[in-house]
Amino acid sequence: MRRTALLAAALLASTAPALAGDPGGEARAWLAGGSAAGFAAGAAWLFIAGDSLGAGDPAALLIGAGSVAVGGAGLGAAAAALSDTEAPAGPRLRPPLGALGIAGGPTLYEGEARPLTGSLAATPRARAGRFDLSLRADASRTLGTNADRDWRPGGFTGLALQSSTTALDLRPEIRMYPGDGPGSGGWGQLELALRPSVWLRAEQLTYATGEERALRRTAWLPATAGFRWHLSGRQRFELYIGPRFDQLAWTGDEAGAVPPTLGPLYFDTAYDLHVPHPAELLGHDALHRFEVGYEHSNFDGTGFNTGAAIGFAGPYRASWDVRLTRPERSWALQLGLATEIGEHGETRLTVGLVPAGEAG
Amino acid sequence: MSRVLVAIVALAGCARPECAPANYRYPECRVQAEWELSRLVTSEGVEVHFEDPGAEVWDARGLLHEDADGAIYARLAGLGTFRLTLSGPAPSARVRLDNVHPSVPPLAGEQARHGLVRELEVDLPPGGAVIEGGLPAELCRDGFRLAAFGDVQKNPLQLRRIVADLHAEAARAEDAGTPLLGLIFLGDLSETSARTELRNVRDLLASAPIPTATTPGNHDVYDAHDAVYNETFGPGTHAFDVCGARVVLLDSGSGSLASSVVGRLPELLDGQASFLLAGMHHPPFAGGTSAGWTAEDQAQLLLAELAARDADLVLAGHLHRRMSFPGAPVPQIVVGTGGASQYAVDPDYGYLRMTFTDELDTCFVQVPTPGSDGEQPARRAPETCVE
Numbered sequence: 001m002r003r004t005a006l007l008a009a010a011l012l013a014s015t016a017p018a019l020a021g022d023p024g025g026e027a028r029a030w031l032a033g034g035s036a037a038g039f040a041a042g043a044a045w046l047f048i049a050g051d052s053l054g055a056g057d058p059a060a061l062l063i064g065a066g067s068v069a070v071g072g073a074g075l076g077a078a079a080a081a082l083s084d085t086e087a088p089a090g091p092r093l094r095p096p097l098g099a100l101g102i103a104g105g106p107t108l109y110e111g112e113a114r115p116l117t118g119s120l121a122a123t124p125r126a127r128a129g130r131f132d133l134s135l136r137a138d139a140s141r142t143l144g145t146n147a148d149r150d151w152r153p154g155g156f157t158g159l160a161l162q163s164s165t166t167a168l169d170l171r172p173e174i175r176m177y178p179g180d181g182p183g184s185g186g187w188g189q190l191e192l193a194l195r196p197s198v199w200l201r202a203e204q205l206t207y208a209t210g211e212e213r214a215l216r217r218t219a220w221l222p223a224t225a226g227f228r229w230h231l232s233g234r235q236r237f238e239l240y241i242g243p244r245f246d247q248l249a250w251t252g253d254e255a256g257a258v259p260p261t262l263g264p265l266y267f268d269t270a271y272d273l274h275v276p277h278p279a280e281l282l283g284h285d286a287l288h289r290f291e292v293g294y295e296h297s298n299f300d301g302t303g304f305n306t307g308a309a310i311g312f313a314g315p316y317r318a319s320w321d322v323r324l325t326r327p328e329r330s331w332a333l334q335l336g337l338a339t340e341i342g343e344h345g346e347t348r349l350t351v352g353l354v355p356a357g358e359a360g
Numbered sequence: 361m362s363r364v365l366v367a368i369v370a371l372a373g374c375a376r377p378e379c380a381p382a383n384y385r386y387p388e389c390r391v392q393a394e395w396e397l398s399r400l401v402t403s404e405g406v407e408v409h410f411e412d413p414g415a416e417v418w419d420a421r422g423l424l425h426e427d428a429d430g431a432i433y434a435r436l437a438g439l440g441t442f443r444l445t446l447s448g449p450a451p452s453a454r455v456r457l458d459n460v461h462p463s464v465p466p467l468a469g470e471q472a473r474h475g476l477v478r479e480l481e482v483d484l485p486p487g488g489a490v491i492e493g494g495l496p497a498e499l500c501r502d503g504f505r506l507a508a509f510g511d512v513q514k515n516p517l518q519l520r521r522i523v524a525d526l527h528a529e530a531a532r533a534e535d536a537g538t539p540l541l542g543l544i545f546l547g548d549l550s551e552t553s554a555r556t557e558l559r560n561v562r563d564l565l566a567s568a569p570i571p572t573a574t575t576p577g578n579h580d581v582y583d584a585h586d587a588v589y590n591e592t593f594g595p596g597t598h599a600f601d602v603c604g605a606r607v608v609l610l611d612s613g614s615g616s617l618a619s620s621v622v623g624r625l626p627e628l629l630d631g632q633a634s635f636l637l638a639g640m641h642h643p644p645f646a647g648g649t650s651a652g653w654t655a656e657d658q659a660q661l662l663l664a665e666l667a668a669r670d671a672d673l674v675l676a677g678h679l680h681r682r683m684s685f686p687g688a689p690v691p692q693i694v695v696g697t698g699g700a701s702q703y704a705v706d707p708d709y710g711y712l713r714m715t716f717t718d719e720l721d722t723c724f725v726q727v728p729t730p731g732s733d734g735e736q737p738a739r740r741a742p743e744t745c746v747e
Contacts, residue, residue: 108378261645298615298655
């Protein structure tokens with residue numbers, strides 16, 4: 001009941017500017033209204049049909065996308081009440097050309113270890129007419145070994161499991177601008193994108209018996225496609241969806257492999273808001289981006305569970321990025337802080353460099 | 361919220377034991393609970409615990425508590441051999457042993473039996489006593505059967521019909537020379553994890569002709585403060601050997617496995633059995649369904665370990681229908697057909713029949729609702745059994 005009330009309040013807040021003739025507010029109203037309907041339909045589908053879903057999970061898509069859209073619209077409405085959200089704030093934040101990151105969380109339990117994860121990402125891009133081409137490569141590795149204790153009573157004091165993971169995500173992207181760009185109205189409000197991906201995970205495990213296993217998990221997402229909608233000069237909503245194919249291989253005494261087979265449906269949705277810093281920040285021009293998002297994937301075990309709805313949803317995320325530029329410099333610094341909201345979600349800090357041409 | 365507080369405390373450099381306090385919605389806490397519930401010190405100081413029959417060490421192979429009349433209630437979790445040890449200052453102990461196959465020969469100290477329950481009066485010499493037993497080897501010389509299904513939830517009446525049909529199945533199995541040795545219940549026994557619901561299911565299963573090995577589903581692990589499932593049925597993760605088949609049940613109720621269970625996978629899965637079966641609530645191979653694992657990495661690891669050992673079959677529920685997955689690395693059958701809603705005009709309820717001879721054969725025994733037409737065209741695999 002409380003969640004419903006909060007969603008209704010967000011919906012109402014997002015529609016109020018529309019009533020005042022605010023174009024961005026009108027877009028938010030359409031987004032929030034449609035998404036709220038989708039959320040309600042998905043929630044009804046999931047809670048009525050429940051576990052009986054036998055093929056795919058469109059209900060989770062409606063809930064995930066709907067909650068992000070309605071929540072984001074509420075965030076946008078609050079921002080609109082406090083500042084101008086219509087005028088473009090300059091070149092928008094994008095993944096840095098190169099970035100270093102560190103992620104992790106505290107080790108909660110005695111005798112266990114949760115080392116940090118270090119990452120290195122690169123996103124070269126090029127523009128060709130109405131098309132924007134990029135390739136994002138994100139590599140990460142646990143900086144040490146995860147250690148889980150055996151907590152069974154009765155003298156079990158050793159380690160139950162030790163593990164480490166090396167990950168590589170590759171995502172080429174073709175983005176098309178059908179209109180004359182954001183702000184031009186009509187189709188200019190939309191970007192269309194094709195972003196196939198591959199996720200590689202190499203895991204090394206040592207069991208309580210000392211037996212070791214190396215596991216290589218691969219997710220192929222060959223046809224992920226979607227759109228980005230510019231609700232206003234500073235607010236955007238995006239959604240991407242596609243099939244996922246899972247591949248598995250393992251080494252050890254009984255090595256083996258499984259070819260790619262159809263896995264759960266994948267989608268990703270986000271709402272972001274750009275906010276220029278009102279004054280100089282540390283001697284730089286600063287542009288902030290706030291984002292809330294949802295990724296429908298439990299590939300890395302970070303799904304969001306509530307009540308008996310276990311295993312249906314992937315993680316939500318919230319992030320803040322800031323780009324610091326100075327006119328005389330050929331590079332801008334971009335800092336990011338992102339957190340995953342779900343089981344075993346991590347918080348990641350990144351520092352990256354953006355070419356001045358992209359930073360305005 | 362409790363994890364947030366733990367994280368804050370941990371940031372302050374105060375890491376602490378897991379499950380202190382316990383949240384039984386997390387699998388590791390249920391592992392601790394099921395181990396604690398497999399040992400008991402009675403009001404008379406008698407110490408009892410379940411053991412691994414092969415290793416003769418403490419193992420979470422059942423549930424123990426002291427009844428109001430002072431008898432020790434012991435519920436076997438698995439379908440094969442069992443062993444309990446007792447010691448203490450009392451000269452004897454009364455034991456009510458539950459979930460025992462009727463074909464298990466009389467046990468030491470047995471006074472009476474009714475259905476799946478044996479009443480024992482066990483002498484306690486200074487060195488302690490042992491209760492052990494199992495199915496006679498000649499019982500399954502020519503093969504045997506097991507039944508399996510999951511997902512009853514809000515339809516215990518359908519469970520009642522299935523239990524009644526199991527009596528007919530036991531007779532059919534006897535006639536075929538492949539006796540029915542047990543039932544595997546693949547989770548979602550209840551709808552809301554309420555103690556009354558779980559006890560109702562346990563009482564219904566007490567009418568079955570054969571014992572039941574259970575594992576919880578997501579609907580059975582709501583309660584953060586009480587390990588209600590474990591307090592009713594015993595362990596959710598356990599393994600046993602029955603007539604040359606090794607059956608490993610894994611508690612996936614939280615959409616993941618406890619780390620200590622993942623760490624013990626080789627220990628649980630290894631053995632000299634002719635058949636290897638794994639059962640859990642959430643199917644580890646998604647195959648185009650939503651499957652339901654929060655930790656898909658664990659699901660894939662489990663598939664790799666099962667495939668590395670040439671496992672014969674993975675059994676699961678969660679999806680309220682019967683399904684086979686021909687593309688899975690290990691043959692997988694979903695039978696969430698115990699009565700939970702299928703949103704179908706004519707639901708397809710029933711259970712899986714597994715016949716173990718030189719090979720493993722499976723088919724589906726329909727237990728239709730009253731007024732149902734029975735077999736419908738284009739039913740899914742596995743196919744309906746033909747008598």
